[in-house]
Amino acid sequence: MYWEKDIETMPRDRIETLQSGLLRDTVRLAALSPFYGKKFRDFGIDPAGFDGLRSKEKLPFTTKDDLREHWPYGFLAVSRDELVRMHSSSGTTGRATVVFHTAHDIGQWTNLVARCMYMAGVRKGDVFQNIMTYGLFTGGLGFHYGAERIGALVIPAGAGNSKRQIQLMRDFDTTVIHIIPSYALHLYSFFEEMNLLPSRDTRVRIAFIGAEPHSERTRKKIEELYGFKAFNSYGLSEMNGPGVAFECPEQNGLHIWEDNFLAEIVDPDTLKPVADGSEGELVLTSLRRTGMPLLRYRTKDLTRIITGDCPCGRTHRRIERITGRTDDMLIIKGVNIFPIQIEKKLMEIPGVGNDFLIVLEREGYNDRMTVKVEVGQDFFDGDVLHLEKLRRRITEDLRSDILITPQVELMAPNSLPKTEGKAVRVVDNRKE
Numbered sequence: 477m478y479w480e481k482d483i484e485t486m487p488r489d490r491i492e493t494l495q496s497g498l499l500r501d502t503v504r505l506a507a508l509s510p511f512y513g514k515k516f517r518d519f520g521i522d523p524a525g526f527d528g529l530r531s532k533e534k535l536p537f538t539t540k541d542d543l544r545e546h547w548p549y550g551f552l553a554v555s556r557d558e559l560v561r562m563h564s565s566s567g568t569t570g571r572a573t574v575v576f577h578t579a580h581d582i583g584q585w586t587n588l589v590a591r592c593m594y595m596a597g598v599r600k601g602d603v604f605q606n607i608m609t610y611g612l613f614t615g616g617l618g619f620h621y622g623a624e625r626i627g628a629l630v631i632p633a634g635a636g637n638s639k640r641q642i643q644l645m646r647d648f649d650t651t652v653i654h655i656i657p658s659y660a661l662h663l664y665s666f667f668e669e670m671n672l673l674p675s676r677d678t679r680v681r682i683a684f685i686g687a688e689p690h691s692e693r694t695r696k697k698i699e700e701l702y703g704f705k706a707f708n709s710y711g712l713s714e715m716n717g718p719g720v721a722f723e724c725p726e727q728n729g730l731h732i733w734e735d736n737f738l739a740e741i742v743d744p745d746t747l748k749p750v751a752d753g754s755e756g757e758l759v760l761t762s763l764r765r766t767g768m769p770l771l772r773y774r775t776k777d778l779t780r781i782i783t784g785d786c787p788c789g790r791t792h793r794r795i796e797r798i799t800g801r802t803d804d805m806l807i808i809k810g811v812n813i814f815p816i817q818i819e820k821k822l823m824e825i826p827g828v829g830n831d832f833l834i835v836l837e838r839e840g841y842n843d844r845m846t847v848k849v850e851v852g853q854d855f856f857d858g859d860v861l862h863l864e865k866l867r868r869r870i871t872e873d874l875r876s877d878i879l880i881t882p883q884v885e886l887m888a889p890n891s892l893p894k895t896e897g898k899a900v901r902v903v904d905n906r907k908e
């Protein structure tokens with residue numbers, strides 16, 4: 477049943493002993509990099525005397541700005557000729573940051589992704605279609621290598637070209653896909669256009685969805701439309717990419733692989749740890765990376781630890797699905813709003829289609845928020861009165877949740893612009 481049973485079900489005290497040793501090694505190694513070498517001197521940390529987990533809070537935090545300021549090589553703990561691969565973040569929030577890997581790092585990462593995929597039920601003999609951008613983005617090659625490690629047949633389809641994706645699925649009996657959730661919803665409209673039903677006309681039984689925030693309702697919607705199981709895959713390029721935390725068959729939280737990452741949840745303002753089970757910012761330390769170790773990296777992703785044991789038997793702690801980022805928070809008329817809140821509400825309303833866009837404008841000193849919502853095809857073809865009713869319902873439901881009244885515009889199915897990568901949810905025209 478398990479890919480690496482001994483590791484995945486290791487008793488907690490042993491996980492912590494393991495982490496402590498790995499953290500000591502990582503601190504010693506990190507000290508060789510220009511960035512941490514200086515940081516340790518500034519903080520008075522003696523890497524040789526660092527005593528592991530109990531001193532973790534003495535270590536400095538690392539931020540995306542640090543990565544930008546010491547771009548590109550300031551975090552390398554090995555010489556450049558040890559490196560075999562570079563990746564970068566998708567750059568949704570400013571200049572893309574880069575991460576370098578040694579052959580050892582790629583081996584570890586591959587193993588982690590294989591572990592995740594196996595956990596969800598992928599086996600040798602499966603046909604895996606990777607509907608993700610290949611290249612600098614980690615979702616392409618990361619999953620590609622993981623699937624090959626299991627022995628699945630990999631179709632490196634890449635993103636986009638929807639009709640061809642469907643053709644590939646049908647021609648080669650694809651059983652497993654990896655897809656961005658917003659794109660999965662969009663792709664469904666091509667099935668409709670081609671008069672096909674994914675559950676009847678393809679053999680896909682497992683999907684990995686991730687790379688962007690999505691609600692439980694969106695997952696359910698994808699599962700219902702396609703008739704497969706969709707597993708939440710979380711990762712970030714700074715911590716390799718996919719393979720950091722992943723859902724098990726229980727689909728109740730994502731196990732963080734604690735033999736590779738040290739996870740902390742902190743209050744984003746005070747940077748102090750929050751109580752177990754409370755929401756805060758996820759902070760991660762790589763424990764086995766050699767090329768570019770990162771200590772206490774502030775992911776800006778908001779989540780909480782799910783307390784209690786997982787019925788699947790794995791002992792690595794679980795996090796809740798990401799509820800937002802500290803930096804995608806919108807402040808509209810002084811109210812803090814995360815795009816995921818809007819998505820969650822919209823997906824609960826019958827008649828709402830598969831995509832939406834938030835547009836922000838400033839009129840004088842006032843913020844104006846417009847939510848453009850694609851309508852489902854049936855609704856769109858129906859009565860205008862129904863459409864007006866739907867528009868009012870959306871306005872009212874959003875108002876009761878976010879406490880400000882948005883302007884709601886209903887849009888034809890598939891009329892909002894689509895991207896090949898992560899969905900763009902907000903257009904903020906308020907900035908001068």
Ligand code: AMP
Pocket residue numbers: 564565566567614685686687688689690708709710711712713714717775777797798801
């Ligand atoms: P990148 O470094 O470009 O791969 O982007 C990583 C970021 O994507 C993370 O820090 C999250 O904000 C977001 N992300 C990745 N996977 C998920 C997921 N499963 N759910 C929500 N957000 C995710």
Ligand code: ZN
Pocket residue numbers: 724725726731786787788789790
């Ligand atoms: Zn589990």
